[in-house]
Amino acid sequence: MVSRRNLTILDVAHTAGVSTATVSRALNGGKISTRTLLRVDDAVRKLGYQRNTLARGLVTGKTGIVGVCVPDVLGPLYAQMARGIEDVLTPLGMQYTLLTSSRDGGREGAATRFLLEQQVDGLILIGSQLSAPELTALVGDRPAVLVQREADATPYPTLSLDNAQGAQAALEHLFENGHRRVAHIAGVRRDGRARQEAYEGVMRAAGLTPVVIASDSTESGGTLAAAALADYPEATAVFCSNDRVALGLYHALRGRGVRVPEDLSVVGFDDLPWGEYLAPPLTTVRQPGREMGRLAARLVLGEKAVTESTSVEPELVVRASVCAPRGGDPSLPA
Amino acid sequence: MVSRRNLTILDVAHTAGVSTATVSRALNGGKISTRTLLRVDDAVRKLGYQRNTLARGLVTGKTGIVGVCVPDVLGPLYAQMARGIEDVLTPLGMQYTLLTSSRDGGREGAATRFLLEQQVDGLILIGSQLSAPELTALVGDRPAVLVQREADATPYPTLSLDNAQGAQAALEHLFENGHRRVAHIAGVRRDGRARQEAYEGVMRAAGLTPVVIASDSTESGGTLAAAALADYPEATAVFCSNDRVALGLYHALRGRGVRVPEDLSVVGFDDLPWGEYLAPPLTTVRQPGREMGRLAARLVLGEKAVTESTSVEPELVVRASVCAPRGGDPSLPA
DNA sequence: GTGCTGGGTGTAAACGTTTACACTTTGCTG
DNA sequence: CAGCAAAGTGTAAACGTTTACACCCAGCAC
Numbered sequence: 001m002v003s004r005r006n007l008t009i010l011d012v013a014h015t016a017g018v019s020t021a022t023v024s025r026a027l028n029g030g031k032i033s034t035r036t037l038l039r040v041d042d043a044v045r046k047l048g049y050q051r052n053t054l055a056r057g058l059v060t061g062k063t064g065i066v067g068v069c070v071p072d073v074l075g076p077l078y079a080q081m082a083r084g085i086e087d088v089l090t091p092l093g094m095q096y097t098l099l100t101s102s103r104d105g106g107r108e109g110a111a112t113r114f115l116l117e118q119q120v121d122g123l124i125l126i127g128s129q130l131s132a133p134e135l136t137a138l139v140g141d142r143p144a145v146l147v148q149r150e151a152d153a154t155p156y157p158t159l160s161l162d163n164a165q166g167a168q169a170a171l172e173h174l175f176e177n178g179h180r181r182v183a184h185i186a187g188v189r190r191d192g193r194a195r196q197e198a199y200e201g202v203m204r205a206a207g208l209t210p211v212v213i214a215s216d217s218t219e220s221g222g223t224l225a226a227a228a229l230a231d232y233p234e235a236t237a238v239f240c241s242n243d244r245v246a247l248g249l250y251h252a253l254r255g256r257g258v259r260v261p262e263d264l265s266v267v268g269f270d271d272l273p274w275g276e277y278l279a280p281p282l283t284t285v286r287q288p289g290r291e292m293g294r295l296a297a298r299l300v301l302g303e304k305a306v307t308e309s310t311s312v313e314p315e316l317v318v319r320a321s322v323c324a325p326r327g328g329d330p331s332l333p334a
Numbered sequence: 335m336v337s338r339r340n341l342t343i344l345d346v347a348h349t350a351g352v353s354t355a356t357v358s359r360a361l362n363g364g365k366i367s368t369r370t371l372l373r374v375d376d377a378v379r380k381l382g383y384q385r386n387t388l389a390r391g392l393v394t395g396k397t398g399i400v401g402v403c404v405p406d407v408l409g410p411l412y413a414q415m416a417r418g419i420e421d422v423l424t425p426l427g428m429q430y431t432l433l434t435s436s437r438d439g440g441r442e443g444a445a446t447r448f449l450l451e452q453q454v455d456g457l458i459l460i461g462s463q464l465s466a467p468e469l470t471a472l473v474g475d476r477p478a479v480l481v482q483r484e485a486d487a488t489p490y491p492t493l494s495l496d497n498a499q500g501a502q503a504a505l506e507h508l509f510e511n512g513h514r515r516v517a518h519i520a521g522v523r524r525d526g527r528a529r530q531e532a533y534e535g536v537m538r539a540a541g542l543t544p545v546v547i548a549s550d551s552t553e554s555g556g557t558l559a560a561a562a563l564a565d566y567p568e569a570t571a572v573f574c575s576n577d578r579v580a581l582g583l584y585h586a587l588r589g590r591g592v593r594v595p596e597d598l599s600v601v602g603f604d605d606l607p608w609g610e611y612l613a614p615p616l617t618t619v620r621q622p623g624r625e626m627g628r629l630a631a632r633l634v635l636g637e638k639a640v641t642e643s644t645s646v647e648p649e650l651v652v653r654a655s656v657c658a659p660r661g662g663d664p665s666l667p668a
Numbered sequence: 669g670t671g672c673t674g675g676g677t678g679t680a681a682a683c684g685t686t687t688a689c690a691c692t693t694t695g696c697t698g
Numbered sequence: 699c700a701g702c703a704a705a706g707t708g709t710a711a712a713c714g715t716t717t718a719c720a721c722c723c724a725g726c727a728c
Binding site for chain 2: 048082098107113
């Protein structure tokens, strides 16, 4: 039992006194008599036999694996998506292979190719930066779904958060609390840009002038942005492109003696797990990662999408980082 | 190019006007003339051919994949380990498959079995709860390494953080700052228990009586623990079993008007990414996840371990959640 | 007793690669 | 010019499964 050098179905067949076909049927639930089934089971257990998925996949053309490409294993949001994917895959006896795409530029293509060469049954590409032609050339007509990407020239269904709606909800919440001079700390990736555009649109529609502070999408980006924010002292609120930026901002503001929310209201985006434990608990826009994961998995398994491009709705979660601006409600556009 | 129904090496051979063996050699860098290499390359590109890893692995007996089993995709620490594993695998042209083990009890065995059936070249089991016999029966003599597990009756090398040393460092830091009445919020898993034992040992060795508050290892566990802590008002400091607990504790203390560190010093464990941005920045014991990942990967690839069981050293990172206790240094054991 | 049905089983051909071996060609040595 | 090495290529046998097909045999109707 210890020397598991190369234990095949043939060994099982031999010790059970049947043919390989019968063993295969026993393993996969084909037509078989209870008596032989038992005999095969015994042999399997006695030998400690483990099936070879490679050989199996080669002949069946199915591997039971869905490939998932995430930009970064470290993101809690991606982890939540992974969990959602798992939610639908495991009950089906399927699994997923997780790969990191954006290690350094070129990795995404390589990672995707690797998954395809592994004959995955489907591909979930999260936050893909690949161009539409690259994508189609690579993936061909295999089942794939693009998460965190708007519908584009690819034949694959896309699934994305409605960033515009999220930004709008955040800003409306701010407006309702009497804020008019709201700055935005912008992010870098697709989502970041979408949020920024939405911010600008909503501000303009309200007759206000947008103020955008560029930043990467990390905590240190948030702390850096605090300095830039000092150049815009009239601001009574900040809409952050995500929670990590908000966290960094919190930190820097504290250092500058600016109180949240009394001196400056802050809204985040994503609703990461630690947000509710901050001081003050962060008001933010919840991105339903797990649900998106579930949806993506169902889509890749062939569930018909209602439209080419599904968009899921974010939800504002109000906590304590927003209050009325100090000078009361100026009720005047900037 | 669009219909990628079943493009094999044979098709490439055909359009390049050579044999399959030659194509294979061209693909894998065997002896081949530059002229034919070019022809094959052209054909590959023209057809959009992608190799079939299944068939390849079947004959070579190697897949270039390392299987990784983590308790929970959501843990940032595991993500860091994954990154470390990636650090060593990618340069070698290898990849890893990530699976979640502890979804609900039984999953770990299934996940491990699944990886083995996929013919992974090695197995990295993080925080495995399986018993030694279960493990050996399942894994047999395939290369495997156990992370976050002390050496036990299995034939596989283990790799674990020296929790005792971490706890000791945390407590010594507290002692140096004049604390004597230090409570501990305990965690649940292997690591949690190890830290608790170390805490108790160090306290006793210092002639102090340990005070342990049971808790799960989450934020809400930390907030709950705050209430229990009220029954032990003499405590001047708390050593938390991990950062998440510390975060929850921070939150609850704030609600009770207890200031950190003036009224109560707090030390965490793990050094999660948000720790330095808290108010006050959290003093904690850094667990070098990425390095552990790297090490685990090297071990599983066959690098000889110095001993059966490697233990990596944590590092105290001092920030601002510890100061001298209010009443000055009592200099007296409890 | 003949013929049929149908459940259970075995035989053998795939699946798409790699690779040992044999073969051809070329260039060189003696 | 014979002989040989070396380089490049093709042939075919693996690898460990699944599955179409053929087969056997018991049970049963006629």
